[in-house]
Amino acid sequence: MIEIKELSLSLSEKEILQDINITIKQGEICTLVGQSGSGKSVLMKTVEGLFTPQKGNIIIDGYDINKISRKQKNKVRRSLAMLFQGSALLDSLDVFQNVALPLVEHLDLNNTELIKKVSDCLQLVDLKHTLHIMPSQLSGGMKKRVALARAIILQPDYIIYDEPTTGLDLVTANEIIELIMMLFKEQKITPIIITHDFNCINKVKGRIIMLHDKRIIFDGSFEQFRNSDDKVIKKFQGRN
Ligand SMILES: Nc1ncnc2c1ncn2[C@@H]1O[C@H](COP(=O)(O)OP(=O)(O)O)[C@@H](O)[C@H]1O
Numbered sequence: 555m556i557e558i559k560e561l562s563l564s565l566s567e568k569e570i571l572q573d574i575n576i577t578i579k580q581g582e583i584c585t586l587v588g589q590s591g592s593g594k595s596v597l598m599k600t601v602e603g604l605f606t607p608q609k610g611n612i613i614i615d616g617y618d619i620n621k622i623s624r625k626q627k628n629k630v631r632r633s634l635a636m637l638f639q640g641s642a643l644l645d646s647l648d649v650f651q652n653v654a655l656p657l658v659e660h661l662d663l664n665n666t667e668l669i670k671k672v673s674d675c676l677q678l679v680d681l682k683h684t685l686h687i688m689p690s691q692l693s694g695g696m697k698k699r700v701a702l703a704r705a706i707i708l709q710p711d712y713i714i715y716d717e718p719t720t721g722l723d724l725v726t727a728n729e730i731i732e733l734i735m736m737l738f739k740e741q742k743i744t745p746i747i748i749t750h751d752f753n754c755i756n757k758v759k760g761r762i763i764m765l766h767d768k769r770i771i772f773d774g775s776f777e778q779f780r781n782s783d784d785k786v787i788k789k790f791q792g793r794n
C-alpha cells in the first residue's frame with residue numbers, strides 16, 4: 555500500500571502541492587490526471603523519494619520513506635519503480651547495459667545470470683534480439699519497452715508510469731497500454747499511470763485521481779469521472 559498523507563511541497567519557494575491525501579492499494583489500477591503543470595510528475599517523484607516534502611508523510615508498505623535509513627530506503631525503492639516520461643535511457647550504453655543497470659547496482663550476479671535475466675525481461679516486453687543495439691537506433695515505442703524492461707527487472711510491486719503514451723502514435727500507444735495491463739495481470743505489478751491522454755484513460759478504466767490548483771479535486775471511479783458535473787473536470791474532458 556502507498557499512503558500519501560497531508561503532503562505539501564514547495565519548489566524554489568513556489569507551492570506546488572497542498573494537503574494531498576491518497577491511499578493506493580496493491581492490486582488496483584490508478585490513473586493520475588490533470589492539466590500540464592498541475593504537479594503530477596512532481597507528486598510521483600516525491601513518492602519515489604526524489605523530492606522531500608515540507609509537510610506530510612509518504613508511507614510505502616508501512617515504511618515512512620523520509621524517516622528510514624538509506625539501506626531501508628533502497629529496499630523500499632526497489633519495490634516501487636518509475637518509468638520516466640522521456641524513457642531516460644543512457645545513450646552511451648546499449649540495450650543490455652541499460653536494462654542490466656539496476657541489477658548491477660543492487661545485486662551481485664555473474665555475467666551469465668545477468669544475460670539470462672535481461673533477456674527474459676526483454677522477452678516479456680516483446681523485444682528480442684536487441685541486446686546490443688544503441689538507444690539512438692530505436693523507435694520511440696521500442697525505447698519505452700527497453701525502459702519498461704529496466705523498470706521491471708528488480709520485480710517491483712508497483713510502477714509509476716509517467717505519461718507512457720505521450721508522443722507515440724495510436725497503434726504503438728495501444729501496445730504500451732496492453733503491456734502495462736499484461737504486467738498488472740500476469741506479473742502482479744500495480745500500475746499508477748500519470749496521463750492526460752483520453753485514449754489511455756478510456757482503455758485503462760481505472761480509479762481516477764485528478765490534480766488541479768495544487769490539490770486533489772477528484773478521486774473516484776472512471777464512470778463517476780466521466781459523468782461528473784464539475785466544471786473543471788468537464789473542461790478537462792472537453793465536455794464544456
Ligand atoms: N525541479 C523543479 N524545480 C522547481 N520547480 C519545478 C521543478 N519541477 C517541476 N517544477 C514546477 O512544478 C510544477 C508542476 O510540474 P510537473 O509536476 O512537472 O507538472 P505535470 O507533470 O502535471 O505536467 C510546474 O509549475 C513546474 O514548473
Ligand SMILES: [Mg+2]
Binds near residue numbers: 595596639717
Ligand atoms: Mg509531467
